[in-house]
Amino acid sequence: MIAERATLVSDLHASAARTALRWLVALFFLAGGITHLYAPDKFVLITPDWVPMARDVILASGVFEIFASIALLTRSWRKAAGIALALYTLAVWPANIKQAVEGIDVPPIPNSWWYHGPRLALQPVIVWMALYAGEVINWPWRKQR
Numbered sequence: 001m002i003a004e005r006a007t008l009v010s011d012l013h014a015s016a017a018r019t020a021l022r023w024l025v026a027l028f029f030l031a032g033g034i035t036h037l038y039a040p041d042k043f044v045l046i047t048p049d050w051v052p053m054a055r056d057v058i059l060a061s062g063v064f065e066i067f068a069s070i071a072l073l074t075r076s077w078r079k080a081a082g083i084a085l086a087l088y089t090l091a092v093w094p095a096n097i098k099q100a101v102e103g104i105d106v107p108p109i110p111n112s113w114w115y116h117g118p119r120l121a122l123q124p125v126i127v128w129m130a131l132y133a134g135e136v137i138n139w140p141w142r143k144q145r
Helices: 002-038 040-046 054-072 078-102 113-133
Strands: none
Touching: 002 040, 002 054, 002 078, 002 113, 040 054, 040 078, 054 078, 078 113
């Protein structure tokens, strides 16, 4: 009885934490999407040269981020949105690498390895956050059987 109650409380805490993270991730990508539409030229600066029609890609990615962040908050689209946002995060990693390696200054973002280092290192964490918020994975909090 006590163990069952403890498991129930633990499950409720995990559910609340996942919901809070889902909202945080959705707001993060929503802000990113709006910024892509509001200031696309700043993103064009860091877009790798091999990306065709960079400005159009930036605008399309802004629209994608907005829709995917909203979809993440819906029960029926949650998993698809989590996967899509995780893949999107991987897709923009080359732009982050280009900005860091080439030292491209994009105010108000600091052009320093104190910024670029953590940003690049946290990219896999953002992938995990999208997948966890989208209920695609439970790692590292698997339910005990």
